[in-house]
Amino acid sequence: MRSKPLLLLVCVLAAWSSLARAQTDPLPSWNDGPAKRAIMQFVRATTDKASQQFVPPEERIATFDQDGTLWVEHPVYTQLMYCLDRVPAVVKTKPELANVEPFKTVLSGNRAAIAKLSLPDLEKIAMATLSGMTVEQFQQDVRQWLATARDPRWKRLYTELTYLPMLELMMYLRANGYRTFIVTGGGQDFVRVYAKEVYGIPPEQVIGTAGAVTYGYDQSGRPILTKDPKLLLNDNNAGKPESIHLMIGRRPTAAFGNSTGDRQMLEFTKAGGGERLAMLVLHDDAKREYAYGPARGLPATKVGTLPPALYDQATKQGWVVISMKTDWKRVFAFK
Amino acid sequence: MRSKPLLLLVCVLAAWSSLARAQTDPLPSWNDGPAKRAIMQFVRATTDKASQQFVPPEERIATFDQDGTLWVEHPVYTQLMYCLDRVPAVVKTKPELANVEPFKTVLSGNRAAIAKLSLPDLEKIAMATLSGMTVEQFQQDVRQWLATARDPRWKRLYTELTYLPMLELMMYLRANGYRTFIVTGGGQDFVRVYAKEVYGIPPEQVIGTAGAVTYGYDQSGRPILTKDPKLLLNDNNAGKPESIHLMIGRRPTAAFGNSTGDRQMLEFTKAGGGERLAMLVLHDDAKREYAYGPARGLPATKVGTLPPALYDQATKQGWVVISMKTDWKRVFAFK
Numbered sequence: 206m207r208s209k210p211l212l213l214l215v216c217v218l219a220a221w222s223s224l225a226r227a228q229t230d231p232l233p234s235w236n237d238g239p240a241k242r243a244i245m246q247f248v249r250a251t252t253d254k255a256s257q258q259f260v261p262p263e264e265r266i267a268t269f270d271q272d273g274t275l276w277v278e279h280p281v282y283t284q285l286m287y288c289l290d291r292v293p294a295v296v297k298t299k300p301e302l303a304n305v306e307p308f309k310t311v312l313s314g315n316r317a318a319i320a321k322l323s324l325p326d327l328e329k330i331a332m333a334t335l336s337g338m339t340v341e342q343f344q345q346d347v348r349q350w351l352a353t354a355r356d357p358r359w360k361r362l363y364t365e366l367t368y369l370p371m372l373e374l375m376m377y378l379r380a381n382g383y384r385t386f387i388v389t390g391g392g393q394d395f396v397r398v399y400a401k402e403v404y405g406i407p408p409e410q411v412i413g414t415a416g417a418v419t420y421g422y423d424q425s426g427r428p429i430l431t432k433d434p435k436l437l438l439n440d441n442n443a444g445k446p447e448s449i450h451l452m453i454g455r456r457p458t459a460a461f462g463n464s465t466g467d468r469q470m471l472e473f474t475k476a477g478g479g480e481r482l483a484m485l486v487l488h489d490d491a492k493r494e495y496a497y498g499p500a501r502g503l504p505a506t507k508v509g510t511l512p513p514a515l516y517d518q519a520t521k522q523g524w525v526v527i528s529m530k531t532d533w534k535r536v537f538a539f540k
Numbered sequence: 541m542r543s544k545p546l547l548l549l550v551c552v553l554a555a556w557s558s559l560a561r562a563q564t565d566p567l568p569s570w571n572d573g574p575a576k577r578a579i580m581q582f583v584r585a586t587t588d589k590a591s592q593q594f595v596p597p598e599e600r601i602a603t604f605d606q607d608g609t610l611w612v613e614h615p616v617y618t619q620l621m622y623c624l625d626r627v628p629a630v631v632k633t634k635p636e637l638a639n640v641e642p643f644k645t646v647l648s649g650n651r652a653a654i655a656k657l658s659l660p661d662l663e664k665i666a667m668a669t670l671s672g673m674t675v676e677q678f679q680q681d682v683r684q685w686l687a688t689a690r691d692p693r694w695k696r697l698y699t700e701l702t703y704l705p706m707l708e709l710m711m712y713l714r715a716n717g718y719r720t721f722i723v724t725g726g727g728q729d730f731v732r733v734y735a736k737e738v739y740g741i742p743p744e745q746v747i748g749t750a751g752a753v754t755y756g757y758d759q760s761g762r763p764i765l766t767k768d769p770k771l772l773l774n775d776n777n778a779g780k781p782e783s784i785h786l787m788i789g790r791r792p793t794a795a796f797g798n799s800t801g802d803r804q805m806l807e808f809t810k811a812g813g814g815e816r817l818a819m820l821v822l823h824d825d826a827k828r829e830y831a832y833g834p835a836r837g838l839p840a841t842k843v844g845t846l847p848p849a850l851y852d853q854a855t856k857q858g859w860v861v862i863s864m865k866t867d868w869k870r871v872f873a874f875k
Contacts, residue, residue, distance in 0.1 A: 263742060340785060393789075394789075397789050408788070408789030409787070409788045409789055417782075418782050418786070419782070420778035420782050420804055421778075428781065428804070428807050428811045430781065430782065430785050437772075443754070443755035446763065446765065447753050447755050447765065450675060450765050451728075451750055451753070451772070452744070453743070453744045454728075454732050454744055454746070455744065469755055469763070472763050473755070473763045476763045
């Protein structure tokens with residue numbers, strides 16, 4: 206038996222509830238579309254105790270590539286900018302490097318020549334600029350650099366160039382009991398400096414390419430850890446699931462990447478039983494960010510391409526492609 | 541103005557509160573003494589927001605050596621028993637090893653000869669028995685072995701030979717917002733199999749000596765991780781703080797060990813600012829467990845000794861020595 210006032214109340218409550226739902230949309234920077242729906246459906250299925258796909262909280266592991274997945278990687282990785290900027294300081298302590306390549310080219314400031322440096326040259330620069338100091342000295346130096354260095358296009362701090370929709374996604378997953386990990390080809394020590402502040406991710410949940418450190422003592426006998434010019438873990442391609450095994454020891458339930466370097470991590474994630482989410486960020490938005498990745502007929506570049514083979518694998522294995530252009534209402538937090 | 545009934549109520553409440561306190565002693569297997577008092581004082585100082593020594597929850601990291609600190613390591617490490625028991629299965633797949641040392645000696649069953657195997661021989665056995673399978677096959681094999689293998693003295697499963705006071709200590713720390721990590725010279729993959737069930741420690745909080753794994757595909761194209769006969773991290777001595785940096789990226793607030801292999805971890809922990817707790821388990825209880833460690837005039841053995849230099853450093857740097865004999869009311873959970 207329904208009285209009119211009761212019906213009115215029901216209508217008001219329904220309207221209020223729908224409003225509340227809209228207001229608490231956990232992914233406000235995402236357009237409604239297959240990507241957003243896949244995320245919401247995945248979270249519902251894996252966190253509802255009544256669901257066949259329920260995943261216990263301790264198993265809720267979500268891994269994120271960083272460069273090109275959480276922040277801008279184009280035209281040059283941020284960490285490489287840091288390494289190039291550090292070359293003068295390194296040469297100051299080792300003047301003999303001033304006339305040795307590739308340091309000579311970097312010191313020349315000739316951008317065209319620097320852009321042409323080979324991968325082995327860049328590795329030499331990385332080894333020289335990322336080692337020789339204690340881990341605390343390194344952290345302090347990175348912190349200082351990040352506080353002032355700006356990217357050339359937006360004239361913003363690099364830490365402002367994170368993708369707002371991905372920050373929302375990480376918060377949404379954490380609000381649902383997921384632990385978010387970064388699994389990056391970038392330097393583990395580098396990313397750990399700002400990961401908490403920028404992504405809400407503590408150091409122990411940052412996995413990356415890692416150099417060895419050596420335990421020793423300073424002049425006053427205090428224990429120190431010094432960064433060595435020796436690669437310990439290469440966290441790209443197959444290195445990603447291998448490092449996930451080493452550092453977490455569990456298979457992720459969800460994984461997010463944007464390039465061939467993330468292929469094995471996404472494969473490995475999807476190959477687990479039950480509900481798994483694998484997503485690829487496609488850079489197809491030349492206006493708001495960059496367009497690269499030939500999968501949708503866009504020109505390929507050297508960095509972060511999404512080649513047809515990867516796009517095909519995504520389709521075949523049920524990975525969800527995120528189009529920056531159509532899936533994201535906003536790209537950055539700044540206007 | 542106190543009425544008699546009110547005074548009675550006050551007395552009853554006081555008695556009840558003291559009883560409740562006794563009943564909720566978080567360390568019931570510890571005798572009252574300097575070790576127990578140091579633990580309680582440390583937890584109070586680092587978790588009381590009003591304390592100068594307050595440590596924020598995310599920084600509350602406690603690291604534990606395993607062999608000799610959390611469970612019996614004498615006369616032979618448990619994992620070595622596993623490796624020896626696995627030799628016949630390895631020889632079955634590689635019959636050519638039957639006549640090759642050190643496998644020949646292990647197969648002979650001659651205990652005296654096996655006890656005399658050199659460290660390089662034992663390493664050969666470890667490499668051969670801990671590699672070549674997928675990580676899942678390995679986990680399953682370890683689980684099966686642990687379910688039936690028994691130690692020769694107590695005739696108990698190895699997982700029963702954990703020290704009850706240390707289990708209580710870990711629970712007490714966790715109840716106070718500490719995250720407990722194992723940092724062991726033993727195999728990371730091995731310890732992760734039972735750490736959750738036995739210690740309440742999840743795989744991502746087990747750090748240990750680690751072999752490399754290689755990502756690949758099985759015959760049906762499914763991704764697999766295969767254990768390689770290649771040492772990646774040696775988690776002893778200086779390797780402990782180095783691995784802590786790699787896997788956690790924070791300095792522990794508290795650390796627990798029992799041998800020279802733990803020296804650098806304890807040093808590194810104590811060298812941090814503010815309140816830090818470093819403790820050494822001394823095996824001085826021949827009756828209930830074993831007595832080894834010359835620090836208090838006891839005979840040294842090859843395994844887990846506490847040499848005078850370590851004991852001196854403990855005294856000088858304010859590490860607290862835990863005497864099994866006097867500090868522990870009970871050693872094991874079983875009677």
